[in-house]
Amino acid sequence: MKAIVISEPGKPEVLQLRDVADPEVKEDEVLIRVVATALNRADTLQRLGLYNPPPGSSPYLGLECSGTIESVGKNVSRWKVGDQVCALLSGGGYAEKVSVPAGQILPIPAGISLMDAAAFPEVACTVWSTVFMMGRLSPGESFLVHGGSSGIGTFAIQIAKHLGVRVFVTAGNEEKLAACKELGADVCINYKTEDFVAKVKAETDGKGVDVILDCIGAPYLQKNLDSLNFDGRLCIIGLMGGANAEIKLSSLLPKRLTVLGAALRPRSAENKAVVVAEVEKNVWPAIEARKVKPVIHKYLPLSQAAEGHSLMESSNHIGKILLET
Numbered sequence: 001m002k003a004i005v006i007s008e009p010g011k012p013e014v015l016q017l018r019d020v021a022d023p024e025v026k027e028d029e030v031l032i033r034v035v036a037t038a039l040n041r042a043d044t045l046q047r048l049g050l051y052n053p054p055p056g057s058s059p060y061l062g063l064e065c066s067g068t069i070e071s072v073g074k075n076v077s078r079w080k081v082g083d084q085v086c087a088l089l090s091g092g093g094y095a096e097k098v099s100v101p102a103g104q105i106l107p108i109p110a111g112i113s114l115m116d117a118a119a120f121p122e123v124a125c126t127v128w129s130t131v132f133m134m135g136r137l138s139p140g141e142s143f144l145v146h147g148g149s150s151g152i153g154t155f156a157i158q159i160a161k162h163l164g165v166r167v168f169v170t171a172g173n174e175e176k177l178a179a180c181k182e183l184g185a186d187v188c189i190n191y192k193t194e195d196f197v198a199k200v201k202a203e204t205d206g207k208g209v210d211v212i213l214d215c216i217g218a219p220y221l222q223k224n225l226d227s228l229n230f231d232g233r234l235c236i237i238g239l240m241g242g243a244n245a246e247i248k249l250s251s252l253l254p255k256r257l258t259v260l261g262a263a264l265r266p267r268s269a270e271n272k273a274v275v276v277a278e279v280e281k282n283v284w285p286a287i288e289a290r291k292v293k294p295v296i297h298k299y300l301p302l303s304q305a306a307e308g309h310s311l312m313e314s315s316n317h318i319g320k321i322l323l324e325t
Contacts, residue, residue: 002325003060003095004305009049012306012313015061023058023092023099027073030102032085034067036118036299037093038151039308039321041215041238042265047309053091054266061305062093063265066108066118067325076102084108086117088125088276090265093118094305096325103273106280109287112294119294119320121276122264123155124283126237129275130262131156131213132282135233139164141210144200144227146220148185149176151320152237154295156213157183159283162291168209170196172315179318183295200227208232218242225251225259233258295319 005018025031043061045051053059066086069079079085079102087105092098108117131137137160145156148169160167161184169180170191177188187203189196200209208229214220215238224234225247232255251257264272286292297317300308301324308321 001096002302003092004062004302005060006047009047012047012309015047015306015309017303017305020060020095022097023095025071025073025099026101027075028102029073029099030069030076030079030085030105031071031097031099032065032067032087032105033070033097034065034093034095034325036067036115036322036324037062037065037302038118038122039312039323040064040122040151041240041312043094044309044313057090058092058095058098060092060095062091062095062098063089064118064121065089065093065098066114066116067098068114070097073102078102079105084114086121088121088264088272094302094323096302101269101273103269104276106276106284109284111288111290115299115322115324116294116296118322119151119296120155120287121279123151123320124159124279125272125275126152126264127156127159127213128279128283129264130235130237130260131160131211133275133278134260134262135211135213135235137163137165137211137233142166142168142204142229143211143213144168144170144196144209145213146170146191147215148180148188149318150215151295152213152215153180154183154319155292157185158292159286161185162286168200168203176318179295197223197226204229211235213237215239216241218245221245222247222251225257228255228257230255231257233260235260235262237262297321299324 217239219241
């Protein structure tokens with residue numbers, strides 16, 4: 001098969017399309033012939049040599065895909081050859097074929113094309129497992145998502161609004177804020193020209209929001225704590241701004257705040273299967289009811305993965321970037 005290979009750690013140009021061996025399929029796995037994969041920030045970190053795949057995972061990039069099942073392991077009962085599916089991966093999506101544990105596979109939601117379904121597994125599993133399973137975001141609460149125009153952000157806005165949550169977002173320009181508004185965000189904050197802490201407090205009568213989803217890390221840590229309501233929960237899923245920070249512990253205690261950290265990729269296959277099952281139960285009906293739609297900025301052929309990485313690192317995109325095989 002053909003796959004994108006990292007010739008050496010470095011800039012997007014190190015991504016090269018090469019012939020490689022087909023993946024092996026274990027007894028509890030299926031082999032998917034990939035139709036599309038989607039880019040994630042973790043892919044750019046792996047390309048730079050900063051985020052290695054978990055032990056035993058594919059060495060190739062790609063944390064989600066959609067496609068058709070080509071073969072199934074002998075212990076797999078739900079799926080059969082020819083099924084059209086999408087999947088959460090530990091790696092290997094930037095290839096023509098990928099093997100994946102059966103518990104990480106999802107059916108294509110009704111009304112969604114096979115290609116566009118590749119935009120859902122990673123964002124749905126990330127947001128559902130952190131914001132809802134860990135952060136317990138509930139109807140009637142308020143929610144701030146940083147990077148509202150990202151793949152994670154555009155999904156989080158829609159599922160939160162569908163479930164009766166008041167949604168706040170930050171983004172860096174008016175085009176991105178307009179896109180967030182169109183998706184249902186209630187309060188849109190330009191982090192380059194506005195103080196998001198002050199804006200959140202002004203919009204909540206000084207109380208703050210109940211849950212925050214943060215991908216920035218260190219420079220936002222204290223600001224996020226200052227933006228939370230009593231019993232608020234901060235979910236940190238990325239460290240784009242840095243990993244080391246100091247906080248005032250006195251801001252945690254009086255308001256009974258909780259700080260949660262989570263990464264999806266290092267979880268065990270068993271843990272991922274639990275998350276995927278919860279996503280199919282709680283998120284897939286919202287997609288099929290057209291309450292959540294895929295937001296796709298650009299489609300590129302697999303051979304142009306480098307262009308996709310350059311686009312992602314420019315942060316000039318809104319939603320997901322897909323690679324077609």
